[in-house]
Amino acid sequence: MDEIKDLLDVVEKIRRECPWDRKQTHESLKKYLLEEAYELMDAIDGGDDKRLLEELGDVLLQVLLHSQIASERKAFSFKDVAVHLKNKLIERHPHVFGEAPAEEVLKSWEERKAENRDSILDGIPKSMPALMRSQKLQDRASLVGFDFENTDQAFEKLQEEIQELKEAVQAGDRENIQHELGDILTAVVELARLLQVDAEIALQKANDRFERRFRYMEQKAKKMGRDLRSMSLKEMDSLWLEAKKLSKDETFDSGR
Template sequence: MTPFEELLNIMQSLREKCPWDKSQTHQSLKRYMIEEAYELLEAIDSGEDDRLKEELGDVLLQVVFHSQIAKERGAFDVWDVIKGLNEKLIKRHPHVFGTESANEVLSQWEQNKTKERESVLDGVPKSLPALMRSQKLQDRASLVGFDFESIDQVFEKIEEELQELKEAIESKNTNNIKHEMGDLLTALVELARFLKVDAEQCLQEANDRFERRFRYVERKAKELGKDLKSMSLQEMDLLWMESKRFDYDNPQQR
């Protein structure tokens, strides 16, 4: 018996004998797939192979779990999943498994995918993080020419959306404010596309910087015997600027 076959047997036993595992459904497991995917990303960023190995196993568990539930429904099993994946990989790589060149494949790739869809936007999951989904939707729309022609046009759009947001704020209409804030964020994602950077990754890294710097402020305030709630914004801002200098002096902390 291979380790993978042993895993399948373990999963089947869990579904038969463990009350929690037996009670799970595709819907109830959705949150765990998302959590495991993000934990895998953190493991990749950590550069720790043992951690990466463990998190890859957790993601694999989710695949096996869903496949077992589907098998019980008589829909498919994990071997069908693997078979379908094998066929898709071979079909999408004729330059490896056929006679076409890599350039021919790349030029036909999106054309073929577009033919399979009713809309060029089909296939972009609604469950993606909002910035990531926005960038993917805009990438798809650009395939048919729905795109800005220059970065200057993008900046003009950002300024336009910012002005509309200011007007919405003045109107004190919550729905308008939410609408215009969304439009401004969309325009900023468009800028990320033109700069060839990943908007989701940019914000994640900014979140990390914010957390690291704010924790620095908390730590320094504690060392000074002060409580943040009793400090003025000016005092906290001085520590915040100090935290930024600490970042630049310690690149390994970034």
């Protein structure tokens, strides 16, 4: 497509002629890739197609820049990336490009990937958000049967970890407190997995609810001629409960 070729030419030109773009490396661009990915997620959550179009372009730019830098190093080009992706998609969809039954695809896909791993946990990025990585690690471990049989067992494990945290707090052991808090978070993620809930998304939505409700508290206090800093905890709790009640209204707490 002419548009793709033109875009590649533009990226090559800015790498050659723009001082800022020219000095970028794979390493220096990492933070921008992450930022653009999060902005894309916000656009998806917001349901704004115009912004979605823009953010998809920004993510694509990161792919093109990394490909151009690699091309300058004689490592690979954007064409190589495209060919590799095409071949991988065909390989992973034998039910589309071959005659394999669809229900066998996921199993055979995991088996093919496992052939190239020393550990079933290989390939899970350490740079993933912690909750997401925890759920991915536990998903992989469950493939060999290392898993709870039901949610009751997961609840029991969570209660066990909470008790261990209480004991660590009573002992005043800061290092162990951090350790036990981590175990609690891991147990919560395991419970989420068994309930077929994405822990990362669940926490993101909880964060959004907290933000909306707290902003409501700020606005309500301002209308009252008050400031949250001057309010007692009891007064703030009252506003929080009011915001929480209003959150059941879709117009206030949309996007849940």
